[in-house]
Amino acid sequence: MTRRRHVPPRSLRRKPAKRKPKVAIVLFCEGGRTEPTYFEGLRRSLNNSLVQVEIVGGVGVPQTVVDRAVERLQRIRRRGASSFERNDEVWALFDEDEHPHVAEAVARASARGVSIGYSNPCFELWLLLHICDHDAPVDRKKLQKKLSKVCGSYNAKSKSVNFNALEGELETAEMRAEAMEHRRNKEGAPGGNPSTTVYKLTRSIKAHMWG
Numbered sequence: 122m123t124r125r126r127h128v129p130p131r132s133l134r135r136k137p138a139k140r141k142p143k144v145a146i147v148l149f150c151e152g153g154r155t156e157p158t159y160f161e162g163l164r165r166s167l168n169n170s171l172v173q174v175e176i177v178g179g180v181g182v183p184q185t186v187v188d189r190a191v192e193r194l195q196r197i198r199r200r201g202a203s204s205f206e207r208n209d210e211v212w213a214l215f216d217e218d219e220h221p222h223v224a225e226a227v228a229r230a231s232a233r234g235v236s237i238g239y240s241n242p243c244f245e246l247w248l249l250l251h252i253c254d255h256d257a258p259v260d261r262k263k264l265q266k267k268l269s270k271v272c273g274s275y276n277a278k279s280k281s282v283n284f285n286a287l288e289g290e291l292e293t294a295e296m297r298a299e300a301m302e303h304r305r306n307k308e309g310a311p312g313g314n315p316s317t318t319v320y321k322l323t324r325s326i327k328a329h330m331w332g
Contacts, residue, residue, distance in 0.1 A: 146209070150214045151215040166284065184222050238321070248272065251290040
């Protein structure tokens, strides 16, 4: 006689785990090479289905970067936030460099809900912090020259970088950048040279990845 398999009542059956929805983090970058190649490397390294990182490079000057980011965020809000969009983030990445109207761009982004990855004088400062600390005012060209000497994965001509060579020092770079920002704030010069807030973006990406 064949024995009947006991089937537990529906209320006692284990419910299938609910998978968290994806989070999209959209980056609008001033540069067309350095920032995109770095974050493309970070995206490949994470390889996590819970985080979708979209990178738009070569957008232009800070005001244009912010305008594009604000436009994207407004489109998301007009559609209505679905479960896949509720935690989406839109970031504007740009440098102080010699650009005009940077303060206005920062203020507009903050007022419209766009997150900011800002570097003074340039994004290469963030890359340098993976290798060594730096806390003296410096211009873009001198900073890029220093980075070329200490970072073999940075190509000064193509303005590209191999993320894999820096990946192991990401947390160190974040701590250095945060401490640097605190020093500038304590000096009464928030966003002063040198400083970068890119660490907030990398931490946000990792936080979503880990849930």
